[in-house]
Amino acid sequence: MTTLPEPAPRPAADAANTGLVRSVLRSPRGAIVVAFLVVLILACALAPLIAPYDPLAQHLSAVRSGPSGRYWLGTDSLGRDLLSRLLHGGRSSLLGVLEAVVTLLIVAVPTGLLAGYLGGTFDRIAMRVAEVVMSVPVIIILLAVLSIFEHSMTSAMIAFGVLGSSGLMRVIRGSALAAREELYVTAAELMGLSRLQVVVRHVLPRCRGAIIIQASLFAAVTLGVQTGLTFLSLGPPPPAATWGGMVADAASVFNQDAWMLVPPGVTIALTVLAFGLLGDVVRDVSAEKYAAAPAARRKRRSGTPDTAGRPEPATDMLLSVRDLSVATDGGRPLRLLDAVGFDIAAGETVGLVGESGSGKTMTARAVIGLLPGNCRITSGQVVFDGSPVQDLDQRAFRKLRGRRIAMISQEPMAALDPSFRIGSLVAEVVRAVDGIKGKAVHARVIELLRMVEIPDPEAVARRFPHQISGGMAQRVAIAMAIAGRPELLIADEPTTALDVTVQAEILDLLRSLQQQNNMAILLVTHDWGVVADVCTKVVVMYAGQVVETAPTGEVFDRPAHPYTRALLLSSPENTHVGERIQAIPGSVPTPQRWPAGCRFASRCDLAQPGCTEGAIPVKDISEGRLSRCLRVDTLLGGEARR
Amino acid sequence: MKTEPLLQVEGLCVDYPVRRRRRFRAVDSVDLTVAPGETLGVVGESGSGKSTIAKAILGITPVTAGTIRFEGRELDPRRVRRRKPITDIQVVFQDPVSSLDPTKTVGHTIAEPLVAKLRREGGETGDVRRQVAEMLDRVGLPENAASRYPAQFSGGQRQRIAIARAFIVRPRLVVCDEAVSALDLSVQAQILNLLTDVQRDLGVSYLFISHDLSVVEHVSDRVLVLYRGRVMETGSAASVVQSPQHPYTRALLAAAPVHDPLRQRQRRELRASYRIEPKAAAPLGDSCPFAHRCRFAVDRCLQERPVLQPTGADGAVACHRHGELPSDAEDDVPREPRSTATGGSK
Numbered sequence: 001m002t003t004l005p006e007p008a009p010r011p012a013a014d015a016a017n018t019g020l021v022r023s024v025l026r027s028p029r030g031a032i033v034v035a036f037l038v039v040l041i042l043a044c045a046l047a048p049l050i051a052p053y054d055p056l057a058q059h060l061s062a063v064r065s066g067p068s069g070r071y072w073l074g075t076d077s078l079g080r081d082l083l084s085r086l087l088h089g090g091r092s093s094l095l096g097v098l099e100a101v102v103t104l105l106i107v108a109v110p111t112g113l114l115a116g117y118l119g120g121t122f123d124r125i126a127m128r129v130a131e132v133v134m135s136v137p138v139i140i141i142l143l144a145v146l147s148i149f150e151h152s153m154t155s156a157m158i159a160f161g162v163l164g165s166s167g168l169m170r171v172i173r174g175s176a177l178a179a180r181e182e183l184y185v186t187a188a189e190l191m192g193l194s195r196l197q198v199v200v201r202h203v204l205p206r207c208r209g210a211i212i213i214q215a216s217l218f219a220a221v222t223l224g225v226q227t228g229l230t231f232l233s234l235g236p237p238p239p240a241a242t243w244g245g246m247v248a249d250a251a252s253v254f255n256q257d258a259w260m261l262v263p264p265g266v267t268i269a270l271t272v273l274a275f276g277l278l279g280d281v282v283r284d285v286s287a288e289k290y291a292a293a294p295a296a297r298r299k300r301r302s303g304t305p306d307t308a309g310r311p312e313p314a315t316d317m318l319l320s321v322r323d324l325s326v327a328t329d330g331g332r333p334l335r336l337l338d339a340v341g342f343d344i345a346a347g348e349t350v351g352l353v354g355e356s357g358s359g360k361t362m363t364a365r366a367v368i369g370l371l372p373g374n375c376r377i378t379s380g381q382v383v384f385d386g387s388p389v390q391d392l393d394q395r396a397f398r399k400l401r402g403r404r405i406a407m408i409s410q411e412p413m414a415a416l417d418p419s420f421r422i423g424s425l426v427a428e429v430v431r432a433v434d435g436i437k438g439k440a441v442h443a444r445v446i447e448l449l450r451m452v453e454i455p456d457p458e459a460v461a462r463r464f465p466h467q468i469s470g471g472m473a474q475r476v477a478i479a480m481a482i483a484g485r486p487e488l489l490i491a492d493e494p495t496t497a498l499d500v501t502v503q504a505e506i507l508d509l510l511r512s513l514q515q516q517n518n519m520a521i522l523l524v525t526h527d528w529g530v531v532a533d534v535c536t537k538v539v540v541m542y543a544g545q546v547v548e549t550a551p552t553g554e555v556f557d558r559p560a561h562p563y564t565r566a567l568l569l570s571s572p573e574n575t576h577v578g579e580r581i582q583a584i585p586g587s588v589p590t591p592q593r594w595p596a597g598c599r600f601a602s603r604c605d606l607a608q609p610g611c612t613e614g615a616i617p618v619k620d621i622s623e624g625r626l627s628r629c630l631r632v633d634t635l636l637g638g639e640a641r642r
Numbered sequence: 643m644k645t646e647p648l649l650q651v652e653g654l655c656v657d658y659p660v661r662r663r664r665r666f667r668a669v670d671s672v673d674l675t676v677a678p679g680e681t682l683g684v685v686g687e688s689g690s691g692k693s694t695i696a697k698a699i700l701g702i703t704p705v706t707a708g709t710i711r712f713e714g715r716e717l718d719p720r721r722v723r724r725r726k727p728i729t730d731i732q733v734v735f736q737d738p739v740s741s742l743d744p745t746k747t748v749g750h751t752i753a754e755p756l757v758a759k760l761r762r763e764g765g766e767t768g769d770v771r772r773q774v775a776e777m778l779d780r781v782g783l784p785e786n787a788a789s790r791y792p793a794q795f796s797g798g799q800r801q802r803i804a805i806a807r808a809f810i811v812r813p814r815l816v817v818c819d820e821a822v823s824a825l826d827l828s829v830q831a832q833i834l835n836l837l838t839d840v841q842r843d844l845g846v847s848y849l850f851i852s853h854d855l856s857v858v859e860h861v862s863d864r865v866l867v868l869y870r871g872r873v874m875e876t877g878s879a880a881s882v883v884q885s886p887q888h889p890y891t892r893a894l895l896a897a898a899p900v901h902d903p904l905r906q907r908q909r910r911e912l913r914a915s916y917r918i919e920p921k922a923a924a925p926l927g928d929s930c931p932f933a934h935r936c937r938f939a940v941d942r943c944l945q946e947r948p949v950l951q952p953t954g955a956d957g958a959v960a961c962h963r964h965g966e967l968p969s970d971a972e973d974d975v976p977r978e979p980r981s982t983a984t985g986g987s988k
Contacts, residue, residue, distance in 0.1 A: 181740075182740050182741075182743075183735045183737055183740040183741035184740065184741055184742055184743040184751075186702060186735075187733065187735070187741060187755075187807065188743075188754070189702065189722050189727075190700060190701075190702070190722060190727055190732070190733060190755075191727065191729070191754060191755040191758045191759070192722075192725055192726070192727035192729070192758055192759070192762060193725075193754075193758050194725060195725075197758075201743075201746070201754075202743050202746075205743070205745035205746075206745070208745075355826040355827060355828060355829075356797075356826050455919075470688075499687035499688055499853065500687070500853065500854075500855075500894060500897045500898050501687065501893060501894065501897040502687075503897065504896075504897035504898075504899070504913070507899075508910070508914070526826065526827060527899075528827075528901045529898060529899030529900060529901060529906070530899055532899055532900060532901050532902060532903045532906045533899040533903075533906050533910065552903045553903050553904070556901055556902060556903065566828070567827055567828060568901065570827050570828045570830070570831035571827055571831070571856070571901065572831070572834065572856045572857050572859070572860035572861075573856040573900065573901055574901060575860060577859065577860065577879070577880065580835050580838065581831040581834055581835055581860070582831070583828060583831035583832040583834075583835050584828040584831070584832075585832075587796055587798065587828075587829070588826075
């Protein structure tokens with residue numbers, strides 16, 4: 001609810017259906033990296049055919065010559081052609097990388113998947129083995145392997161792959177453990193798929209990103225290690241061409257001729273970089289493939305706000321919001337709130353009602369100056385207690401927040417840092433807003449906890465957040481919110497996550513706190529029962545606009561907007577048992593698809609041609625009642641009742 | 643007309659291990675039956691054991707005691723581990739995000755259980771594509787949805803996909819574990835209607851688990867009220883909601899706010915006048931699990947475990963003080979006929 005509305009589902013899923021390879025090649029980074037690696041691998045593989053010289057042939061007349069038409073990359077101390085040596089040397093280097101990575105995958109992927117998915121004994125054994133392997137010094141094992149299988153780079157690389165697999169295995173196990181908790185894995189088990197089928201079809205794809213990244217990083221590391229080993233002449237014995245050997249040769253004459261280091265050095269660096277980048281690109285692309293389609297790149301028709309006689313903020317209200325519009329930043333700003341306006345009097349409870357994507361949380365956040373980083377107020381006024389606050393910077397806002405305006409959220413646990421005791425969490429707020437110190441703080445903390453009707457506040461203050469229930473956590477969050485004696489409390493779905501009996505207690509608490517302190521509440525909710533219980537006034541939002549404002553007493557009996565009426569009717573509570581619920585067809589349009597006219601028109605049974613032509617103005621129907629509907633008279637006249 | 647129940651659960655107990663070798667009884671001696679084509683609603687707050695019952699029936703949690711019979715046959719509680727699933731029992735979960743594999747197309751997701759079933763039974767899989775298309779149409783999704791990925795759908799649409807996956811194998815019983823709880827009001831209405839339509843067309847039974855009494859009342863024939871793993875009350879949906887017998891059921895109903903500010907205020911004041919200071923919950927043993935919050939509790943409630951006793955036509959209540967309590971009419975503000983603007987569908 002606190003994030004941006006999810007992008008519009010795209011009808012044709014072209015990106016999703018193209019192959020992974022093609023998607024990688026489509027991204028510029030991917031194309032460059034793949035092109036480089038393909039050229040490198042082909043060149044090395046075909047070295048015997050395309051290399052201009054025998055890598056061992058010495059041209060003693062041209063020792064340590066720089067790049068020239070004859071020797072493109074120059075020659076070394078024995079006059080051997082560097083390009084030829086580079087190509088031939090690459091064969092063993094790249095083959096070594098391949099061997100190590102294949103070994104790594106063969107060992108780590110099955111063990112990691114099975115350890116994570118099966119758990120139990122297999123998991124314990126696999127983890128103990130992995131710990132032992134991780135504690136073994138890799139370089140010593142490699143030296144031992146190389147001394148047993150003399151100069152056999154293949155056996156060294158296979159050993160390296162085995163040793164490296166414990167790290168990847170742990171990563172895969174972690175992903176598999178998480179995947180096991182997914183309901184779709186449970187669903188697959190219920191279908192009677194074999195464990196192998198479940199693992200391959202549903203658990204492995206989940207780990208794919210981790211596998212690709214780890215494998216490509218491992219390839220890069222392997223190339224480094226392999227070059228190191230050949231640098232120490234532990235690989236194929238000289239004079240065989242190896243990249244490490246070439247670096248070694250170059251290093252010995254570095255003072256006389258620095259150039260010799262450049263061809264092998266640059267090649268090694270670029271190859272390592274390419275492996276790393278390839279992993280990134282493949283992972284990005286495969287993640288995109290299953291993600292929701294990016295925001296439609298369609299230019300939105302300009303749904304201009306009704307500017308006719310820009311409404312002035314009310315001065316006698318505690319909070320007065322007028323013409324508030326919020327949009328995302330960037331080249332293609334996306335409007336999320338459109339000319340929102342409402343008032344809250346001191347001590348009043350106003351319900352902000354709407355479904356996901358209606359903009360109610362965004363409105364609440366705009367009021368308290370906590371818009372997400374990529375969103376900003378584009379126009380309008382937010383007047384709190386007579387002074388405009390929409391342009392305040394964060395520093396000035398901080399003086400308001402917690403002291404005059406406070407907020408509680410749907411997830412009380414999220415507001416409580418799990419590593420501190422309840423008492424110190426509340427004390428922190430008390431110190432910040434009251435500026436008191438020492439013993440007075442503790443007294444105030446207990447007083448606050450008592451105010452929110454927590455039994456035995458001393459004991460609760462000593463507990464950690466995980467030791468209290470959700471209802472208790474919401475009480476603590478409320479205690480923190482009222483610490484600064486705010487005049488306005490913004491409550492964003494404060495009871496949605498709670499059981500119904502706990503909800504009733506929290507609503508009772510909010511009501512009694514309000515009466516004691518004459519505190520106004522802006523209650524964001526989607527629950528009409530909560531509205532009926534605590535609110536004096538209702539503001540109904542739909543697709544970023546306020547569509548109706550009404551006193552609570554009237555909205556249930558005589559809704560003045562078709563959306564309000566439809567939303568009330570779609571509740572099972574307002575449906576006779578045995579009858580179909582009068583569901584609203586279709587779904588809320590996303591900001592990309594807001595039409596120019598009435599945003600509810602496509603789902604409305606009262607819609608007529610005029611509704612879709614232009615922006616619908618807000619109509620004043622009676623004292624305190626506003627409706628954004630052209631057909632409000634028909635609606636209230638009752639002719640078009642279903 | 644007493645028909646053979648489709649699902650019969652007797653004396654179901656499920657224990658969960660907690661630290662220091664202790665066990666926590668999440669479900670305690672629960673009996674329930676679901677008749678063919680019937681919907682049994684299971685209501686309770688968090689921690690009441692309602693999802694655990696679902697898991698036990700689905701065979702994905704170890705059962706401590708009790709039997710689960712389906713069509714007269716006793717089910718093996720370890721059948722999923724032993725890969726002998728009962729495709730006649732399917733499930734729709736609460737979370738529309740987690741219940742679909744993001745890396746598989748919708749068509750694949752819906753077809754998978756059918757293909758698995760056909761393979762097990764040695765059937766032909768040639769017809770799968772047509773059946774998937776038919777099922778997509780039935781749940782109100784466009785035909786081209788089959789080639790798209792779950793992330794491209796909204797929460798309500800994903801729940802439609804999950805429903806299609808459950809129904810593709812033509813189950814006899816579908817467990818709906820908070821299947822509409824994560825959805826917006828208008829979407830929830832669409833999904834509830836869809837579930838009702840599919841039940842009418844295919845004659846399936848539902849075990850409908852929810853914390854929302856108004857939703858349960860709407861879809862259920864009978865209701866089971868759970869608290870701390872025990873059945874507190876059962877009966878027809880109408881009788882449980884209109885004249886609740888157990889103090890806990892009454893508390894649940896009284897706590898749910900109604901869509902009428904005036905009546906809600908009266909109910910709130912009534913509730914406030916009844917309010918007692920809850921004592922710390924006694925450990926579950928030989929006592930009524932609700933005794934510490936019950937305003938009618940007497941000593942006997944703390945010493946003796948109440949058994950279910952019949953209340954009327956088909957109901958039962960586990961309360962020592964059953965018969966001594968004031969009638970529900972004195973206990974709640976009566977429902978008035980609904981106003982014409984919002985409820986006038988007759």
